[in-house]
Amino acid sequence: MRRAPPTVLGLLLFTSLVTSPSESDELKDLYFGEALYYAHQGYYFDALERLDTEVRQHGDLDEPELDTLYYHINDAEFSLGDFELRYRMHHRAGRAITAVLEGAVDEVVRNDAAYRLARIHFQKGQMDDALRALDRIDGKVPDAIRDDIEFLRANVYLAQGKPAESFGVLKRLQDTRSFGGFASYNLGIAYLQDGQRQMALDQLDRAGQIATDDPAELAIRDKSNLVLGTILLEGGDFDAAMPYLNRVRLDGPFSNQALLSAGWASLSVENYERAVVPWSILAAREVTDSATQEAMLALPYAYGKLDVHGRAAIFYGRALDSFGVEVDKLNESIESIREGDFLEALVREEIRKDKDWVIHLRSLSETPETYYLMQLLASHDFQTGLQNYLDLADLRRKLLSWRTGFDSFNDMVDIRYNHYEPLLPDIDTNFREFDSRMRLRIEQHKMLVKRRDDLLTTPRPEFLATRDEQAILARIEHIEAQLQEAPSLDEVFLVERVQRLKGLLTWTLETEYHERLTKFDQNLRSLDEAMAVLQQQYDQYVRSRQAATHSYVGYETPINRMRARVSEAVQKLDLLMARQGRQLEIVAINELIARRGRLENYRDKARFALADSYDRATQAQARSEEP
Amino acid sequence: MSKYIRTLLLVFAGGLVTTSVAQEISGDDMRSLDGQVQEIKSDVLSIASELSTLEERLLYPSGTQIAVFVSIAPEETFRLDAVEIEINGELATHHIYSFKELEALQKGGVQRIYTGNVATGGHELSVTMIGKLKSGEDFKQSDSFSFAKSVEPKAIGITLGDPGSGTSGIQVGDW
Secondary structure: OOOOOHHHHOEEOOOOOOOOOOOOOEEOOHHHHHHHHHHHOOOHHHHHHHHHHHHHHHHOOOOHHHOHHHHHHHHHHHHHHHHHHHOOOHHHHHHHHHHHHHOOOOHHHHHHHHHHHHHHHHHOOOHHHHHHHHHOOOOOOOHHHHHHHHHHHHHHHHHOOOHHHHHHHHHHHOOOOOOHHHHHHHHHHHHHHOOOHHHHHHHHHHHOOOOOOOHHHHHHHHHHHHHHHHHHHHOOOHHHHHHHHHHOOOOOOOHHHHHHHHHHHHHHOOOHHHHHHHHHHHHOOOOOOHHHHHHHHHHHHHHHHOOOHHHHHHHHHHHHHHHHHHHHHHHHHHHHHHOOHHHHHHOOHHHHOOOOHHHHHOOOOOOHHHHHOHHHHHOHHHHHHHHHHHHHHHHHHHHHHHHHHHHHHHHHHHHHHHHHHHHHHHHHHHHHHHHHHHHHHHHHHHHHHHHHHHHHHOOOHHHHOOHHHHHHHHHHHHHHHHHHHOOOOOHHHHHHHHHHHHHHHHHHHHHOHHHHHHHHHHHHHHHHHHHHHHHHHHHHHHHHHHHHHHOOOOOHHHHHHHHHHHHHHHHHHHHHHHHHHHHHHHHHHHHHHHHHHHHHHHHHHHHHHHHHHHHHHHHHHHHHHOO | OOHHHHHHHHHHHHHHHHHHHHHHHHHHHHHHHHHHHHHHHHHHHHHHHHHHHHHHHHHOOOOOEEEEEEEEOOOOOOEEEEEEEEEOOEEEEEEEOOHHHHHHHHOOOOEEEEEEEOOOEEEEEEEEEEEEOOOOOEEEEEEEEEEEEOOOOEEEEEEEOOHHHOOOOEEEEEO
């Protein structure tokens, strides 16, 4: 393998999702990287499935330090918690992060874990636990989350009803770049909660003037002004409320409520001309908005006060028609939800491809029920229920697709069984024969190796004699034996001849010994190589033979078990989806009924006021026509 | 303030009260279901994990398994459009990247682009990447690498870098 230099191959582990510090930024574990790949695309189920398996396998290792995940294990544990949090699995997320917190990790990592845990508790509404987790933060804190920790701490105090505790933190944070607007607004609310009205007004005034072009901060600036204006309005300080309500941008998310309040503030000081201005703007806006609906009724009321009864009657008439249409629309929506259309619309995949899918729901003509649910859709509890319903729908799709896969698995196993079963008996017979031959050769090889090793320590030239020389030597020994058994006259002569021959042979064996031993060693080394190749092929065959069996044996039980688990999970999911869906429908219907009730009330008022305006208009006309 | 205005405001406030009560009641019920939803998510994740292991055992036994991963070198700004992988001259896979996938790679994610089977021994891997340079110029670059497959599962990591930097933008490493 041509390897790339480590510096090039080192992949930096980006931590936009995982803001925890890591021991090493270079990615060493591809499977962890794969989990991040899915997480970065928002596919947290896939990310969790991969990372959970990887972390579990790592934990089962005898020598985890040899595994590539070892270098990222803290990051991986963090990511696991992070992904679980994003996949709305708070219970498991808490466990994963607690595990990091209680492990032998350095100060920075522990503090980061404590912050994450606190955030989970805060989201779950467990404020005491959140504060306990924050109190575990001690020593070095990662710079990236220093302000987040403090902001969270202040929010926990506010949620606990201890506003005074949050003053210090919020005062400091209102000068920071990341939390400036939010901290400033929250400080105003904290003063208000603490009963310090004037301090709250001053603070909200400050929050309502922050210089920013960030959309989120602009929105919080509007909110500060709206809240400040509303407090003054409710306190009867109508003129003082006006400048703050006027500060709210006309195109911001709080503009409708600000326009409505501005109208009421003007009307309350009997400045009817001024009240007409914001209400005229508001009455022309999206009719499903509750502030708009109120303005549609308030605007003709102001005209009535200005004695422009004809115009008032026209606007009451418009309001009456509009409320009628909206009540019909709400009735249709309630009926549609009862028929299950709402849930069907929510799980349509093409809608959710866009991150702003909730917003787009209202533009779907076939889902009128969503027009009035935007406020509800934005509420935390409804969002949780809705997201759960969507997650359940996704899980159900996955399970159904897996269930169809089991038949393919069974087919695959059957095909392999039918292929291998007829072939394997013959193959096994041939193999047994080959195996016994091979074992014999292995034994012979071992014997030769031993002989070579012996010769190196104890030279035995006759062991290296050629076949002919061995035959000659045997013949000489045979003659020597015969001469001893049958002595004759020629004995001396014959013995000398035999000894000469033997001496000649011994001379050859002795003088050629080293050369022969070297050659023997060389031949043996060649044989070693051949034996190694043979062993390799033997091993490969054994593996292939095992793989053949493993490809179709032992799957029946796990496949059946998985099939049963999937079916059980589908049943459970169906039950949960039905309950979750029913709850969403009930909440949605409740919301629509409440909105319908309000509209019906408005319609009755409009009907009465319309008749009254006509009367007044007629009377005014009659008066004007009197001589 | 006139009585009429007060009535209007009361209607408005009453509407808000009704709504918030309805949400609160349903919110409690929803929270009780939330725990069960989390449990089933856990169950399904465990099924998915076991299923992946089973699938891997059945389709890609460790003796022949090869997995090819793709990542983008840190701080690279070129746009990757597609990657093609050939093993021993045969097309193994071809992938066209969506914006989301490219972004995930640029953030440090690693894509498992191919999982398959090869016999033990030496093999040839060819990689082709197609995309657009920061300058707007289109590019197509290919490179070949040899690798050895042993009895263990094989993981190959391909790191893609700027093809205009002079050296090969395709680097391959063993894991």
